[in-house]
Amino acid sequence: MNSVFGLNFLIMSIMLALFITESMGAMLFLFHYHGAKGKVSPYVIPIWELTGTFIAFWVVTSDFAYPSILIPAAYIYAVPLLLLLIAFIGRNAFIIFGEFIRKSRLSDRSMYSIFSVFECLFCLVFVIFASSVVTGGGVVLAKLAFNAGRWASAPGDVLFVIGAVILMYGFSFIFYGLENYMKISLVASYLGVILELGALIWIHASISAVPFSPVLAVTIIIGLIAPILFYYRPTRKIIENKIVFLTLLTISIFPFYSLVYPKFFGGTLPVSDFLTNTAMSVAYFYITLGGGILLILMLIYMVYVANNFAKMQAGSAAKAER
Amino acid sequence: MAFITTFDRLLFAYSIGVHIILVTMSISTIVVLSVAEYLGIRYKDKYYDLLAKRLAKVFTIFFAIGTASGIVMAAELVILFPKFFAVVAAVAMVPFYLEIFAFFTETIFLIIYFYYWDAFKNRITHWILTFFIGAGTLGSAAFIVMVNAWMNTPDGFNIPVFESTGQITGVNPWASLNSPSFLSEIAHVVPVTLLAGTMLIGGYFAYRYLISKNQDDRTFYMKGSKIAAALSMAYVILAGISGSLAASELIVTQPLKYSALELNLIGGRGFEPEKLFGTIVNGKIVGAITVPGLQSLLAGTGKASFVVPKGLMYYPMNEWPPLIVHTMFDLMVLFGILIGLYLLAYLIMWAMKKQPYGNKWMAILFPIFGVIAMYTMEDGWVVDEVGRQPWIIYNVMYVYQGANTTTSMIGPGIAMIIFYTILIPVSFYFSARVFNREEVSKEISESPSATGVNF
Numbered sequence: 001m002n003s004v005f006g007l008n009f010l011i012m013s014i015m016l017a018l019f020i021t022e023s024m025g026a027m028l029f030l031f032h033y034h035g036a037k038g039k040v041s042p043y044v045i046p047i048w049e050l051t052g053t054f055i056a057f058w059v060v061t062s063d064f065a066y067p068s069i070l071i072p073a074a075y076i077y078a079v080p081l082l083l084l085l086i087a088f089i090g091r092n093a094f095i096i097f098g099e100f101i102r103k104s105r106l107s108d109r110s111m112y113s114i115f116s117v118f119e120c121l122f123c124l125v126f127v128i129f130a131s132s133v134v135t136g137g138g139v140v141l142a143k144l145a146f147n148a149g150r151w152a153s154a155p156g157d158v159l160f161v162i163g164a165v166i167l168m169y170g171f172s173f174i175f176y177g178l179e180n181y182m183k184i185s186l187v188a189s190y191l192g193v194i195l196e197l198g199a200l201i202w203i204h205a206s207i208s209a210v211p212f213s214p215v216l217a218v219t220i221i222i223g224l225i226a227p228i229l230f231y232y233r234p235t236r237k238i239i240e241n242k243i244v245f246l247t248l249l250t251i252s253i254f255p256f257y258s259l260v261y262p263k264f265f266g267g268t269l270p271v272s273d274f275l276t277n278t279a280m281s282v283a284y285f286y287i288t289l290g291g292g293i294l295l296i297l298m299l300i301y302m303v304y305v306a307n308n309f310a311k312m313q314a315g316s317a318a319k320a321e322r
Numbered sequence: 323m324a325f326i327t328t329f330d331r332l333l334f335a336y337s338i339g340v341h342i343i344l345v346t347m348s349i350s351t352i353v354v355l356s357v358a359e360y361l362g363i364r365y366k367d368k369y370y371d372l373l374a375k376r377l378a379k380v381f382t383i384f385f386a387i388g389t390a391s392g393i394v395m396a397a398e399l400v401i402l403f404p405k406f407f408a409v410v411a412a413v414a415m416v417p418f419y420l421e422i423f424a425f426f427t428e429t430i431f432l433i434i435y436f437y438y439w440d441a442f443k444n445r446i447t448h449w450i451l452t453f454f455i456g457a458g459t460l461g462s463a464a465f466i467v468m469v470n471a472w473m474n475t476p477d478g479f480n481i482p483v484f485e486s487t488g489q490i491t492g493v494n495p496w497a498s499l500n501s502p503s504f505l506s507e508i509a510h511v512v513p514v515t516l517l518a519g520t521m522l523i524g525g526y527f528a529y530r531y532l533i534s535k536n537q538d539d540r541t542f543y544m545k546g547s548k549i550a551a552a553l554s555m556a557y558v559i560l561a562g563i564s565g566s567l568a569a570s571e572l573i574v575t576q577p578l579k580y581s582a583l584e585l586n587l588i589g590g591r592g593f594e595p596e597k598l599f600g601t602i603v604n605g606k607i608v609g610a611i612t613v614p615g616l617q618s619l620l621a622g623t624g625k626a627s628f629v630v631p632k633g634l635m636y637y638p639m640n641e642w643p644p645l646i647v648h649t650m651f652d653l654m655v656l657f658g659i660l661i662g663l664y665l666l667a668y669l670i671m672w673a674m675k676k677q678p679y680g681n682k683w684m685a686i687l688f689p690i691f692g693v694i695a696m697y698t699m700e701d702g703w704v705v706d707e708v709g710r711q712p713w714i715i716y717n718v719m720y721v722y723q724g725a726n727t728t729t730s731m732i733g734p735g736i737a738m739i740i741f742y743t744i745l746i747p748v749s750f751y752f753s754a755r756v757f758n759r760e761e762v763s764k765e766i767s768e769s770p771s772a773t774g775v776n777f
Contacts, residue, residue, distance in 0.1 A: 046437040052389045053429040057422045059396050064419055067411030074404035074726055081401055082734035085394045086741055092390035093745055096383050100756045145730070276412060283416055283495035291423040298430040305434050309441035 001261060004281050005271055007288055008058075008065045009257045010250075015054040017249040021242075022051050023123040024172030026116035032181070033109060039176040043242065048095050055088070064284050069274040075144035077129060084125050090118035127164050131157040134259045135203055135210060136266035156203035163199050167192025167223070174230040177240040186227050193223040200259075209267020213258030222252040243303070326732075327725040330402040333735045335707075339700060340742050341395050344388035344749075346699060349459050350519025351381045356452035357549050363445050368766045369542045373549075378436050380753045381455075385432060387749045392425075392462075394738070401731065406714045406724030412490045413479045414472045414498035421465035428458025460512065467511050470706070471504035475575045476715050484718065506564070506571035510702075513560035518699035520557060521661065524550025525692025528685045530758060538763040544679065547688065551668050551678065554695075558662045565658065566620070573621060576716065577631035579709040582643045583651040584617055585610060589633030593626055594618045599652055601645050602634070643711045650705050657698040664691050 025044040028036035063070065074081075098111030128151065132138050138151025151157055170188030173181040197220065204212040226248065229239035238244055263270050276284065355377040362370035396418075400407045410418070431454035442448035472478070478497030479490055527547035534540045572580040581589055585597040587607055596617040600610025615626050622628020634642055664687055671678045679685040714721045 046433045049385070049389070049429050049433055052393070053422075053425050056389070056393050056396065056425060059393065060415075060418050060422050063396075063400065063407065063411045064415045067408050067415070070400050070408045070411060071404040074401045074407075075728055078401050078726065078728055078731040079734055081397055082731055082738060085397050086734070086738060088393055089387070089390040089741060089745065092386045093749065096386035097752060100379060100383065100752070102759065145728075276415075277490070277493050279493040280412060280415060280495050284419070287416065287419050287423075291420070291426075294423055295426050298426065302430050302434055305438050305441055309438045312441060 001257070002272065002275060004065050004275055004284060005261060006257070007284075008061050009261075010254060011054075011061050012058050013250045013253040015051075015058040016253050017246050018047070018051040018054050019123070019126075020168060020171075020249060021175050021246065022048055023119050024168050024175055026119035026123075027169055028172050028176060028178070029112045029116040030120070032178070033112075035180065036176060036178055037112075039178060043176070045095070045099055048092075052088075052092060061284075061288070064280065065276055066274040067276050067280075072144055076139055076141075076146050077132075080125055080129050080146060084122055084129075087118045087122035087125065091115055091122060094118060123168075124161070124165070127161045128157075131160045133264055134256075134266075135207055136264075136268060139265060141265075141268075154206075156199050156206055159195055159199035159202060163192050163195030165192075166195060171226065174226060174239055175242075175245050177236075179236070182231060186231060189223070189227040193220065196223070207266045209263065210259055213255070215255040215258050218255050219252040222248050324722070326727045326729060327722045329732060329735065330725045331721065333739065334398055334402050336739055337391070337394055337398055337742065339703075340746055341388070341391040342700060342703060343696065343746070344384055344391055345463060346515050346519040346696070347384045347522070348381060348388050348519075349456075349463060350516050350523060351377055351384060352452060352456045352459055353516060353553060354520060354523055354546075354549055355381060356449070356456060357553065358546070359445075359449045359452060361549070363449060367545075369545050369762070372542065372762065372766055373546050375439075376757050378439075379756050382432065382436055383749065383753045383756065385428070387745065389425075389429075391742075402726050403714065403721075403724040404726050406719060409484075409490065409715065409719065409724075410469065410472075413493055413495070414469055414476075416495050417465040417468035417472075417498055420499075421462050424458045424461030424465060426458070428455055428462060431455045431458065463511070463515065464508055467508050468499060468501070468504055471507045472498045472501040473714065474507070474706075474710060474716050475502040475504075476718050477501055481718055503571055503575050506568045507706075510561065510564040510568040513557045513564060514699050514702060517554055517557035517561050517661070518695045520550050520554050521688075521695035522692040524554060525689035526754070528679070528688035528692075531679060532682075532685050536761065536763065538766070539761070542762040544677075547685075548672075548678070551665065551672075551688075554661075555665045555669055558658070558665050561658065562662065565655075566623075570621065570623075573631055576710070578634070578637050578641065579643065579647075580631055581633045581637075582645060582647050582709060583705065584630070585645070585648040586617075586630060586633035587635055589630050590636075592618050592629050594621075594628075594630045596620070597648075599649055601648065605635075641712065643709050647705050647709045650701050650708070654698050654701045654705060657694050657701070661691050661695055661698070664688075 022044055025036075025040040028040050094111050094115035097106075098108045098115055101108050101111055132146070132151055135154065135157055137154040137157040138147050138149075139145075140147055140150070166188050170185050170190070170192050172178075173185035174189070178185075200212060200216065203210050226239055226245075229235040239248075261271055275281070355374050358370045358377060359374035361367060362374055399410075431451050435448065435451040435455060439448065478494045478501075480492035483489060483491050524547050527543045527550060531540055531543035531547060534543060569580070569583075572583070580586075584594075585600060585602065585607060586594065587602060587605070593615045594617040595615060596613040597607060597610040598613065600607055602608070618628040618630060619626045621630055668678050668684060671680065671684065710716055712720050712722075714724045
């Protein structure tokens with residue numbers, strides 16, 4: 001695998017892992033607000049800032065890695081991209097409004113609900129965009145345009161998006177440790193895995209150039225094991241741990257590279273044709289290395305402070321009880 | 323096609339014009355916040371403590387909206403000017419990429435600073451976090467200015483080959499970190515940005531001071547206002563010096579832009595007069611107030627015989643930027659001087675041991691100059707960007723060559739403009755509400771609330 005491509009895909013996997021967990025929180029805000037707010041807010045409220053930065057990170061790293069794809073991509077995906085931008089601004093604005101608003105005619109719940117709608121819209125458009133990059137669904141290359149109707153007429157792509165949404169819903173209870181919803185979680189998670197598997201098989205059957213690679217087994221195994229770990233009490237705390245879950249999610253997203261490498265758009269366009277020049281690749285590598293180390297150190301410090309704070313709060317609570 | 327190119331221009335100009343306001347508020351707020359927190363610790367002053375806490379909320383709000391609009395900028399550059407950005411991505415992407423790590427620094431330290439405020443028993447450690455947030459915020463801005471400087475004075479690839487074949491060769495990825503106009507541009511952008519935001523913050527404090535009835539509120543807003551004024555005094559001096567250097571740099575690197583800003587039709591001579599306002603009609607300068615020899619004197623740093631670059635008549639008219647930039651430039655300088663004079667009066671009153679707001683007009687004028695400072699900063703960007711027209715990359719690529727001419731994005735583009743138009747006043751209103759919704763006396767006695775993730 002080309003290192004520039006691999007690095008870019010890894011960054012996208014981490015970004016998506018963060019974004020998906022946040023979107024799962026948004027789903028819970030929408031459908032189980034009272035039962036979930038206490039568990040969702042303490043994660044989503046600080047982390048949304050980091051997720052946003054990771055989205056910017058992925059956008060810039062993609063511009064860096066594939067400069068010559070920008071021109072066709074801008075023409076083809078201009079409308080979906082502008083929709084993504086509007087959803088992104090709405091997401092940021094309304095989560096911050098929800099965070100600081102005090103009781104008035106507009107409650108924090110209404111702000112978080114609007115945030116959740118924008119978040120889910122962003123997620124939906126992004127998944128549609130991703131499926132289109134994999135299969136070329138909806139893309140009219142000759143006209144450099146995207147036709148949403150044409151995309152919707154491809155059953156594999158539609159199934160892929162529905163499966164992803166159901167899977168996220170099922171996993172949301174696991175990530176946020178909502179044990180009261182265990183049965184819904186199990187049903188939704190496995191239904192999501194089955195639909196995703198069906199979508200991939202369908203896509204492969206209709207577009208043979210889109211491979212059904214063995215590395216996807218990693219994703220399927222993680223998808224099958226996670227609900228079981230949540231179901232059994234001794235392993236529940238392990239899978240509910242935020243870092244463990246995020247790591248597993250990143251690992252399960254990464255194998256999707258096999259659907260777009262070495263060729264994407266339904267196996268029509270080689271990735272290598274769009275990669276940046278050698279001089280920029282070298283710069284890309286060194287900056288990612290240096291910046292990545294800096295980023296890891298900062299994240300370690302953040303987790304250290306957060307855990308100390310949690311211990312401090314637990315200590316204070318115990319003292320108050322005594 | 324010309325219509326779509328104009329639409330692209332307007333959409334991007336509007337978006338970036340709004341984005342700059344948000345960024346300016348973030349950059350300025352973090353400095354005022356840092357000073358307030360330090361004074362709170364140093365003098366055990368609860369007013370400064372409260373000021374820091376309230377400003378932290380405001381900073382978080384501007385950060386949230388600013389982050390979103392920053393990503394909008396990155397994406398709009400690609401969507402609206404794909405051919406331009408393809409060149410940037412192949413040649414000048416390093417500053418954009420470094421900016422992301424500055425952005426991470428800002429984000430992560432902001433999360434630690436704001437959401438885990440009470441985790442720090444040593445308050446100096448907590449205060450030090452503001453340096454990291456500030457470094458991230460200013461670093462982000464500096465890296466983006468690097469790209470802008472590169473657009474003004476491009477290098478790092480074989481330009482003649484690109485112009486003749488469209489092929490990008492001889493790439494030096496690191497050259498964009500130090501393009502010829504970068505130092506003069508960043509030296510001016512930083513103090514001007516800080517000045518604009520700080521004046522607006524100080525102006526808001528002065529306004530609140532004026533309408534407050536409660537003594538605690540008045541003390542609180544007076545203290546905040548003094549921090550903003552003191553910082554603004556330093557910034558205005560730096561802005562003046564760096565502005566002069568930036569103009570001198572234009573003479574060397576962008577002589578056509580310089581001639582347009584100064585309305586030099588002929589140029590190329592010493593003892594050149596300064597033309598205040600006016601324009602060119604039918605090859606003649608009309609409506610200008612002329613001050614003999616002043617332009618050469620300023621450009622030559624005191625040397626009246628300094629020969630300014632050849633004027634506009636030596637360039638094809640289709641390469642002239644719109645001459646409105648001359649008026650915008652003069653307004654920028656005029657307002658800069660007025661702001662400087664106001665701050666000088668403030669300093670004199672302060673130095674004479676008088677309360678700056680002993681004279682009510684000083685408090686009334688502060689918000690007015692706050693708005694003027696923000697306008698002046700935007701004006702400066704218009705001068706810089708419109709002054710480079712018709713080029714998107716100076717002497718390399720015209721705007722129309724880089725633009726996306728798809729009509730399908732007009733709808734979402736208009737939606738974007740409407741969305742921004744609603745969002746920005748709402749954001750400012752919300753920030754103000756969050757800042758002053760509680761009484762100062764009540765809040766001073768309360769302990770801060772806390773939240774956070776348990777990893």
